[in-house]
Amino acid sequence: MRTKRLLLLLLTAVMTLGGCSIGGGGGSSDNQITLTLWYWNRSLDDSIIADAEQQFPNLRIQAQKIGGDFKSKLKTALAAGSGGPDIVAINDWVAELFPNASHFWNLYELGAADIEADYLDWKWKLGVTPDGYMMALPIDTGPTALFYRADLFEKAGLPSEPEEVSELMGTWEDYFEAGRQLQEQLGSGVYLTDSISALYTQVTAQHERIYFDTEGRFIGDDPSRSPVKKAWDLAVKAHEMGLLADAARSTPEWNASMNNGRIASFVGAVWNKEILMDAAPDTEGLWRVTDAPSGAGNNGGSFLAIMKNSKHPEEAFQFISWLLNPENQLRSFKNINLYPSTVETLGSPEMLEEEPFFGGQATGAVFGEAARQVKPTFFGERHPSVNGIFTRELDNVALQGKRPERAWNDALERIRKELLR
Numbered sequence: 001m002r003t004k005r006l007l008l009l010l011l012t013a014v015m016t017l018g019g020c021s022i023g024g025g026g027g028s029s030d031n032q033i034t035l036t037l038w039y040w041n042r043s044l045d046d047s048i049i050a051d052a053e054q055q056f057p058n059l060r061i062q063a064q065k066i067g068g069d070f071k072s073k074l075k076t077a078l079a080a081g082s083g084g085p086d087i088v089a090i091n092d093w094v095a096e097l098f099p100n101a102s103h104f105w106n107l108y109e110l111g112a113a114d115i116e117a118d119y120l121d122w123k124w125k126l127g128v129t130p131d132g133y134m135m136a137l138p139i140d141t142g143p144t145a146l147f148y149r150a151d152l153f154e155k156a157g158l159p160s161e162p163e164e165v166s167e168l169m170g171t172w173e174d175y176f177e178a179g180r181q182l183q184e185q186l187g188s189g190v191y192l193t194d195s196i197s198a199l200y201t202q203v204t205a206q207h208e209r210i211y212f213d214t215e216g217r218f219i220g221d222d223p224s225r226s227p228v229k230k231a232w233d234l235a236v237k238a239h240e241m242g243l244l245a246d247a248a249r250s251t252p253e254w255n256a257s258m259n260n261g262r263i264a265s266f267v268g269a270v271w272n273k274e275i276l277m278d279a280a281p282d283t284e285g286l287w288r289v290t291d292a293p294s295g296a297g298n299n300g301g302s303f304l305a306i307m308k309n310s311k312h313p314e315e316a317f318q319f320i321s322w323l324l325n326p327e328n329q330l331r332s333f334k335n336i337n338l339y340p341s342t343v344e345t346l347g348s349p350e351m352l353e354e355e356p357f358f359g360g361q362a363t364g365a366v367f368g369e370a371a372r373q374v375k376p377t378f379f380g381e382r383h384p385s386v387n388g389i390f391t392r393e394l395d396n397v398a399l400q401g402k403r404p405e406r407a408w409n410d411a412l413e414r415i416r417k418e419l420l421r
Contacts, residue, residue: 031058032058032059032060033058033059033060033312033315034059034060034061034062035059035060035061035062035086035087035310035312035315035316035319036062036064036085036086036087037049037061037062037063037064037085037086037087037088037089038064038066038070038073038074038084038085038087038088038089039063039064039065039066039088039089040065040066040067040070040089041065041067042336042338043089043091043139043302044089044139044323044332044338045328045331045332045335045336045338046063047331047335048323048328048331048332048335049061049063049323052319052322052323055322056315056318056319056322059315059319061319064085070089070091071091071093071096074088074090074097078097078100078103081103081309082309084307084309085307085310086306086307086309086310086311086312086316087304087305087306087307087310087316087319087320088304088305088307089139089302089303089304090136090302090303090304090305091300091302091303092126092142092299092300092301092302093384094126094127094135094136094303095126095378095379095380095381095383096381096383096384097135097381098129098130098135098381099381101129101133101135102308103307103308104135104136104305104306104307104308105305105306105307105308105310105313105316105317106133106134106135107127107134107135107136107137107305107306107317108132108133108134110306110313110314110317111317111321112134112137112317112321115321115325118325118326118342118343118344119138119341119342119343120138120141120341120342120343120371120372120374121376122298122374122375122376122377123138123141123298123301123341123374124138124341125376126138126301126303126376126377126379127303127305130214130215130378135303135305136303136304136305137303137304137305137320137321137324138301138303138324138341139301139302139303139304139324139338139341140300140301140302140329140332140338140339140340140341141270141298141300141301141339141340141341141371141374142269142270142271142298142299142300142301142339143269143270143296143297143298143339143367143368143370143371143374144202144205144267144268144269144270144292144296144297144298144299144370145267145268145270145289145290145291145292145296145363145366145367145370146165146166146169146175146265146266146267146289146290146291146292146293147265147266147267147268147272147276147287147288147289148165148264148265148287148288148289148290149261149264149265149283149286149287149288150286150287150288150359151286152182152186152190152261152264152286153165153182153264153265155185155186156181156182156184156185156186157181157185158178158181158182160288161288162288162289162290162361162366163290165288165290166290166291169290169293170293170294171293171294172203172234172293172294174293175192175293176192176237176238176241176243178192179191179192179193179238179241179243179264179265180241180243182264183242183243186264189262190261190262190263190264191242191243191244191245191257191262191263191264192238192243192244192263192264192265193238193243193244193245193263193264193265193266193267194244194245194246194247194248194249194254194257194263194266195244195245195246195247195248195249195395195398196235196236196238196239196244196246196394196395196397196398197235197248197391197394197395197398198248198249198266198267198268199234199235199238199244199267200231200232200234200235200390200391200394201299201387201391202267202268202292202297202299203227203230203231203234203235203294204227204228204231204387205297205298205299205377206227206292206294206295206296206297206375207226207227207375207377208375208376208377208378209225209226209227209377209378210226210227210228210377210378210379210383210387211226211228211379211380211382211383211386211387212378212379212380212382212383213225213378214378216380216381218386218415218416218419220386220390220412220415221412228390229408232390232394232404232408235394236394236397236404239397239398244398245257245262245263246398246399247262247263249268254279255278255279255280258276258279258280258283259279259280259281259282259283260282261283267292267293267297268299269298269299269300270339270363270367271300271337271339273337273355273357273358273363274337276357277357284356284357285356285357285358285359285360286359287357287358287359288358288359288361289358289361289363289366289367290366291366291369291370292370295373296369296370296371296373296374296375297370297374298371298374298377301339301341304320304323304324306320324341324342325342326340326342326343326344326345329341329342329345330345330348330350330351333345333350333351334350339367339371340371343372346368346371346372347368351364351368352364352365352368382418382419385418386415386418386419389411389414389415389418390411390415393407393408393410393411394407
C-alpha cells in the first residue's frame with residue numbers, strides 16, 4: 001500500500017515539473033484550482049495547511065476557520081443544498097450526518113481503500129455508514145486512561161506506580177474499593193473522581209454498542225445487548241459510596257479541584273492532558289497515567305469529508321490524504337497535540353518522550369496502547385440526544401437527590417418520546 005502511494009506521489013511530482021496539474025489540467029496559474037476548507041480552531045495544524053500549496057503547486061487552499069456553532073452552520077449548508085465548502089471538518093458527531101451521506105463524496109470511490117491499512121481500524125469505521133459508504137477520513141483520536149495523583153495514592157497506602165495501579169484497579173469495582181480506602185485515609189475533603197455523568201460516559205465508551213444497533217433500533221433499555229444499565233448502576237454506586245466530588249468538567253470548580261487536591265483521579269481522553277496542565281499548574285510532577293479500569297475507550301476525535309458540491313473531488317482527496325498521512329499526523333501531534341489516528345505514527349519515538357508534568361512518565365506509551373485496544377463503537381445519529389437525557393437524569397440523582405429508579409424510568413420515558421419525533 002505504501003509503495004503504491006509513493007509511486008503516486010512521484011508521478012504527481014513529475015507531472016507538476018512537466019507543467020501538469022494533479023487534476024490533469026495545466027500547472028500554470030491560469031489552471032490553478034481553489035479548494036475551500038471549513039474547520040475550527042486547532043482541529044487541524046495551520047502550518048501543514050500552509051505547506052499544501054508547495055506540495056501541490058496547482059492548488060490554492062482557501063482555509064476558513066469557522067467560529068461559533070460549527071455544526072449548525074454545516075447543517076444549514078446541507079439543508080440548503082449549496083453554500084458549503086469543498087472540504088469540511090466534522091467532529092465526533094459524524095454519525096449524526098449519516099442520513100445526509102449522499103451530500104458527501106464516498107471516499108472509497110476516490111481511492112480511500114489504498115490508505116485504509118494506515119489507520120486504526122476502529123477510527124476508520126467511525127467514518128463509514130452501516131451500509132459501507134465512506135463519508136469521512138480520520139483526523140485525530142481520543143483514547144482514554146486513568147489520570148491519578150501519585151502523591152495522594154501513596155499517602156492513602158495505595159500503590160503509586162502506573163503498572164501497580166493498573167493491576168490493583170483492573171475493574172471499576174476494584175477502582176471504587178481503592179477509592180473507599182483513599183477517602184478513609186485522607187478524609188472527607190478528598191474524592192476519588194469528579195462527577196457521576198463523566199463516570200457513566202467513560203464506562204459506556206468501552207463498548208461496541210451503546211444506545212442503538214446498526215439497524216437504528218434503540219437497545220439502551222436491554223441489558224443483554226447494551227452496557228447502559230450497567231454503566232448507570234456503576235455511576236450510581238460511586239455516588240452512593242460518596243466517591244464523587246460532583247465537579248462537572250470544563251468548569252472553574254473542576255479546575256480548582258484538580259489544582260488543590262480535592263480530586264485524586266479521573267478517567268479521561270488524551271487531550272485532557274493539556275486541559276489538566278492548564279487547570280492545575282501547582283501540581284506539576286504529581287500526576288501519573290495508567291490503564292483505565294475495565295479497558296480502553298475513546299472520547300472525541302474528528303474527521304475530514306469532501307462535499308458533493310465540490311467540482312474537484314479527486315484533487316480534494318489527494319490533499320486530505322496528504323494532510324492526514326502518518327508524517328503529517330506526527331507533525332500535528334508535536335505542534336498542536338492532535339493525537340494520531342495512523343498506526344505508524346503511534347510507534348514513533350516522538351510519541352514516547354518523557355513529560356515533566358507527569359513526573360517524567362512517557363504517557364504516550366499508555367495512550368498508544370489504549371488507542372490500539374479501543375473497540376469499534378457504533379453510535380447512530382440520535383446518540384447525542386439520548387446520551388444527554390441519561391446524563392441529565394444522573395445529574396439529578398447526584399445533585400438533586402432524585403431516586404435512581406425513578407430517574408432511570410424517567411430517562412427511558414423521555415427517550416421513547418424523543419425517538420418518536
